[in-house]
Amino acid sequence: MDPVTQERATEERTREQQAPQERAPEPLTQHVQRITRRVRAFDHRHPLVWDLHLTGFWVTAALIDYYGGGWLNVARDRDNPGWLVLTLSLGLSVPLLLRRTHPRAVLLAIAPFALVNAWTGIALQAFLLQLLVVFHLALRRPHRNLWWATALILASVSVLATRHPQGSPDQDIVPVLMSIVVAAAIGITVRTRRDHTEALEDRARRLEIERDQQAQLAAAAERARIAREMHDIIGHNLSVITGLADGGKYAAAKSPERATQALHAIATTSRQALGELRRLLDVLRDEDHPRAPQPELTPQPTLSDLAQLLEGVQAAGLPVHTTTHGTPTLPPGRQLTVYRVIQEALTNTLKHAGPGTTASIELSYEEKGAVTVTVTDTGRTGPAHLTHPSGGRGLPGMRERTALYGGTLEAGPRPHPEQGWRVHLHLPEETPQ
Structure with a gap:
């Protein structure tokens, strides 16, 4: 017997087993209650x-x-x-x-x-x-x-x-x-x-009203989370691609080999962004059908993925210097927050800091999960650099992630006479549950 025929036979047997229950007479009390409800409804009208x-x-x-x-x-x-x-x-x-x-x-x-x-x-x-x-x-x-x-x-x-x-x-x-x-x-x-x-x-x-309100709040929170994830994934990769494309355009006339490397990096970054986007959309797809393919799941990035992130940023033309104090002992959720804040800060630098900019990252790990991160750059602090982070999704997304752990986030120009932008993140110690 082929699988389709076998599945149909199983469904028919299931319906036959359920049929006697469906045809079973209702208790007398249910008839009385139904008649009473009808009489009351008619009397009310x-x-x-x-x-x-x-x-x-x-x-x-x-x-x-x-x-x-x-x-x-x-x-x-x-x-x-x-x-x-x-x-x-x-x-x-x-x-x-x-x-x-x-x-x-x-x-x-x-x-x-x-x-x-x-x-x-x-x-x-x-x-x-x-x-x-x-x-x-x-x-x-x-x-x-x-x-x-x-x-x-x-x-x-x-x-x-x-x-x-x-x-x-x-x-x-x-x-x-x-x-x-x-x-x-x-x-x-x-x-x-x-x-x-x-x-x-x-x-x-x-x-019921409270349930609907909770569902609306949950849906709004989920939409905000999805928007934040897509912004982090797409925004960063597009910024890297833009930087690589600009660098390849200038290198094409003087060094064709560098232009070829830039094109290769653009292709690699694009494939990574497309793969992450596809995995995110697969997770959001309706999975009620039993034969629907299972989405390909990958773990969220952690601090161990910082090296790969910095390689992509440096390939796009932004030199980054990293200083680390202490030993990282953060749970996955805090690691994701630190990773996304660094990613968004470097993405904004790629977008708005201008040519010749350098960036530095200082991470200080403390006891009981506390961590302090400072990301600075030497780019311009003109209107383009000031306006966009506060008007887009990047800075609100960083603040939302920070608020989940009761932390603080500061973002703004570096104090005079220094030039550039500064993002300062602090996550306090973990509180026992």
């Missing part, structure tokens, strides 16, 4: 529809109780006119339409009908609809409203127990009081759960 349906249900139940004569089974005084019973049935149920938006007003509107219901002894069971209003008071209003609501409801119950007693008074008052407590407890529980859910949703939104 069309609250009046739900209010009309619920109010219509209770009004219908109250009217059935009236027309069916069911109220006679619990009435304590049956000698009351039918119009009064109908009025009380509607008065105890119709105001429920506004129970969610104005629960206090609804309870006050129902209270007179409940009081008449108790005074006359009709004792309609519709007076228990006040428990729905108590639920919404506990759900939507400050809890102190429950005290006067309870007193208002028990007032009518007390009137009924006093004017039309049926057993001891506690047989009328205690069941209603317990019902009020249950309705209030349900409202408080739903409110607590709702507030907790809203708090979790708000926290999730804030975390």
